[in-house]
Amino acid sequence: QKEVEQNSGPLSVPEGAIASLNCTYSDRVSQSFFWYRQYSGKSPELIMSIYSNGDKEDGRFTAQLNKASQYVSLLIRDSQPSDSATYLCAVIGQGAQKLVFGQGTRLTINP
Amino acid sequence: DVKVTQSSRYLVKRTGEKVFLECVQDMDHENMFWYRQDPGLGLRLIYFSYDVKMKEKGDIPEGYSVSREKKERFSLILESASTNQTSMYLCASSTSGGTSYEQYFGPGTRLTVT
Numbered sequence: 001q002k003e004v005e006q007n008s009g010p011l012s013v014p015e016g017a018i019a020s021l022n023c024t025y026s027d028r029v030s031q032s033f034f035w036y037r038q039y040s041g042k043s044p045e046l047i048m049s050i051y052s053n054g055d056k057e058d059g060r061f062t063a064q065l066n067k068a069s070q071y072v073s074l075l076i077r078d079s080q081p082s083d084s085a086t087y088l089c090a091v092i093g094q095g096a097q098k099l100v101f102g103q104g105t106r107l108t109i110n111p
Numbered sequence: 112d113v114k115v116t117q118s119s120r121y122l123v124k125r126t127g128e129k130v131f132l133e134c135v136q137d138m139d140h141e142n143m144f145w146y147r148q149d150p151g152l153g154l155r156l157i158y159f160s161y162d163v164k165m166k167e168k169g170d171i172p173e174g175y176s177v178s179r180e181k182k183e184r185f186s187l188i189l190e191s192a193s194t195n196q197t198s199m200y201l202c203a204s205s206t207s208g209g210t211s212y213e214q215y216f217g218p219g220t221r222l223t224v225t
Binding site: 032034042043044045046090092097098101102103104 | 159161205
């Protein structure tokens with residue numbers, strides 16, 4: 001079983017709609033969760049961090065964490081074509097320095 | 112702003128050459144990482160370092176070595192480059208403690224071994 005799982009997509013969403021990206025993880029002691037955005041040919045860029053259960057909002061982005069279900073998600077409101085990218089979910093365990101990355105979900109926003 | 116820089120954006124080397132990839136961060140981060148990224152395989156950790164002169168193997172260390180002589184600099188060395196080491200190489204850094212461990216990536220080096 002992969003430690004961090006994401007649907008590889010592609011996920012296609014019309015412009016202006018809400019894009020919903022999901023991630024599950026297997027290690028129950030995971031403490032910190034991150035979402036990265038990666039444009040084609042570029043390096044990953046950190047867009048959200050979440051550490052406790054519930055929602056965390058930053059502009060058009062909302063991260064949601066449910067540790068009981070071992071589930072973290074990213075919502076993008078009012079999707080724009082510039083949001084088209086691959087989104088990577090990453091998880092870190094307690095006391096560890098290493099991130100475990102999912103394979104990424106490719107998101108396309110259609111004008 | 113955290114800044115992580117890598118010595119080259121594109122590099123072409125011949126099989127058997129020794130290759131050095133350099134990474135520098137300006138945020139006084141304790142932890143530094145080297146990844147490679149290949150289509151369909153995602154990000155794979157090669158080595159990481161949590162302090163000067165300290166290093167730990169990641170998931171795919173074979174064929175690579177690293178050096179960390181100064182806190183801000185972490186080098187990846189391909190002792191004898193092979194074609195299967197053609198890849199995008201990404202360096203990252205993070206601080207430790209509290210709720211940190213956010214990793215910040217450099218722009219990447221696309222290495223082609225011919």
